[in-house]
Amino acid sequence: FHMNSVVRQLHEQGTDVVMVDTGNSYEGLCEYLGGKYISYSEEKPITMNPFKITKEEINIEKINFLKNLILQIWKGSDGVVTKTEDRLIGQTIEEYYRSYFTGKIDAPLSFNSFFDFAVARIPEIIKENELKGIDTADLNYQLRDFYRGGSHETTLNENMDSTLFDETFIVFEIDAIKDDATLFPIVTLIIMDVFLQKMRLKKNRKVLVIEEAWKAIATPLMAEYIKYLYKTARKFWASVGVVTQEIQDIIGSEIVKEAIINNSDVVMLLDQSKFRERFDNIKAILGLTDVDCKKIFTINRLDNKDGRSFFREVFIRRGSTSSVYGVEESHECYMTYTTERAEKDALKLYKAELGCSHQEAIERYCKDWDNSGIGAPLEFARRVQKAGHVLNLPTINDTK
Template sequence: MAKKKLDAIDIAAQQRAREQAEVEQAFLTGVRTLRDFIAPSSVEIQASYFRLGAKYGRTIYVYGYPREIYTGWLSSVINIDEVLDISMFIYPVDTQVVLNNLRKKVTQLEASMNINAEKGRVRDPAMEAALQDAEELRNQLQIGSEKFFRYGLYVTIYADSLDELNFIQHKIETIFGQQLIFSKVASNQQEQGLNSTVPQLMDQLQIRRNMNTGAISTSFPFTSADLTDGKGVLYGINMHNNGLVIFDRFSLENANMVVFAKSGAGKSFTVKLEALRSMMTGADIVIIDPENEYQKLCDAVGGSHIRLSLNSDTRINPFDLPRVIDTEEADDALRANLVTLHGLLRQMLGGSVAGSIGLTAAEEADIDQALIDTYARVGITSDPLTHNSTPPTIHDLYDTLLHMGGTGPQLAQRLRKFTSGTFAGIFSQQSNIDINNAMVVFNIRDLEDELRPTAMYIVLNHIWNITRTDQKKRMLIVDEAWQLMKYEDSASFLFSLAKRARKYQLGLTTITQDVEDFVGSKMGRAIVANSSMQLLLKQSSSAVDVLSSVFKLTEEEQKRLANFPVGQGLFFAGQNHVHIQIQASDTEYDLINTSPTKQLPSETPIGGYGAV
């Protein structure tokens, strides 16, 4: 009976062995089939290169490093626009073995230095630096703050011809050489080099260098910036690592942003997308729209669309004062508005651009006195309790100038076109607008070109007064900001907003396509410096040189900046910047796109992006 049981067990074991052998045979057959599938048609190994089918390849190894290397030193090679494979092999070394070797090395260095000193030789700085590094490493290893490793770095490059292969090799060696990193071609070891860089975990070259933890960490290959925050809005896709760029602009030192792009690169689309998404986080949006690009979005979200023109009934009084609660702010409200009105009148009277009539010192003094008297005639003084009175208008200022001595009558005549002349009405009466809405768009497209900068200045001042009166999280978007930068006073006012916006929970966004004039002016550069976020979309060739100097762009970034497709650019936030792809959903695209050539759904670019 026992024998029959043993025979049955043997039969079962043999059956399992046969099944296991069949499974192994099937697995090996599959492996061979996979290798045949991915293998090149032929492999040819030469002394300094190899060929895989029609492709040429060459393996380079790194054998020398400088005394100090810094984080990201390998990123320039990783991000180069060439086909290459990079392998890193890291072998841990027992700490005690390293300590014993370091002790011997320190002894040798000290002995050599003592001998040199006894013989009166000049000190050797290299030997002193080596001794200092060895002692420091001993201390760090002893307390466990550092480990020791053997590190191997191999790069295999590929090309379609030997000349191209040599050119790519020169580029790689130049990048390494600029950082005092020395590399060589693996002569007569190209097969071993290929095996070491294909993904099969084989280090057949075995060319290694001693490194501690700090040094080896600098070679971490995935060093692309990550701008994903725990809160905020989605700006787009990080093209370095396909991660999401989610960011809260109000979490930075200021919430200001500048957007530079040539016409058609998608700057208005990008800003509208951010505005739409920011509304979902509770932010109010105020927009100065010179080209009627935001009306469609404004209507879609139930916003207030205010059209400014000489034929409209909209009125904005530049003499309005903010109704602030803070005592210090209230004391300063009248004085601040007088300064703003000085700049506005210089612009209205033609005194802010080259070749204009300008204002003399006497005229400046008369305007100052006239402004103070005009407010006083309606009962408004420096006392904050009087600031709730109905403010004066330009008509009142005109009357004050007309009946005062000095240059007043002449100034009144120059101001008359805004009171009873061509430009009368729109800015010479009491305000009748209300921006108590989640989105407010000031459309100035229908204003004459001569009046546009003045209108932008007055609207900005009105928005600023509302911002100081009712403090909440807001975004102020100024499109075509270059029109303000043409005038010294309006540029200075815009810069003042950029500096003071954070105190009132305001984020200023300035958009321009005239990069040279904007960045070329003193105030323009100051606005950029006071903006924690910058977005550079596709630029003209002339603008690239200007922006590369301002933003310290690398050679690769400069090259890409002039060739970005629509919707891609460089996104700067704080100390980091990434290559970003702006993406919108189909619904957002339908709400935002105002391109004159409406695309069909099948023609919509990747991510639903449309340019304006």
């Protein structure tokens, strides 16, 4: 709910928003803003052709991205890469582009043509340099899954929708593959690269928000790439944020600490009362002061509710400045953010019966909700569902 509020405000301030989600948390907001909601499925997988670049676009950053991509497929999230293997893949990618732009490869740039080149060239490099201990059979076997005829052949060989660069609010929903150890980190990487391209091309402010999917790439193999992503974003008036519901995810990983926490100037924390007895570790890793901690433990604890609608509080630190804020939204915002199935279904009933836009349905729904005098959103939603139609309630005064 809080992150819906954050990205809505960023979007209203002219920021391009790209989100990676694993739970339909932003479907309502995306529809309300007229954004692009891309949900991964076997029938419509998220695809791109990261190898298709111009000669001018070849630089050390792009080579490193493609190298990380290949190593991720080859070694997996928990794999160990030797310096020789790292250099071998990097050299192969460089030679692939050199061969293409000098006319030695006539096939289009894609993972397919790279695979064809690599299968032939890697054994030659190994022989020329008398390299030992490189399992080319395993490399070919792992990569072939993304090659022509493989189960993921479209993932790295088909162009992504070019209109995405003009979209100002994009949500990639990849819940369908969150348990796929091979595909999940690869698709997350693909989306991050889409953001990097948007980041370089567009002049306004940009933000990439990665929900729980960031865990898939918080590995030793990807640590340097995550650092690069954060540092590069700063150069292009962009920012990167990771979101988790479990504080242990953040404090339990050296990779996260080095690659994410140390490069994040803004920290947002919700209620931490259940961690109070063991907060010292969190305090040290996040660099919180004693004053910060005192503020954090006032979250949702103060007698400050009189004269206000329902709200929850959040601690936000920006640089060295920190405060606790109330997240207090209108009924219209609540119905835009909600993930409660009963509430979403009640809103769909309004939209279908009235034959109107998503925004108009929310406005009409909330007008009836306000007029009903019912405070609890779930209670009103159940009343709508029980009635089975738009309530069209008079004002509370008329009712009385």
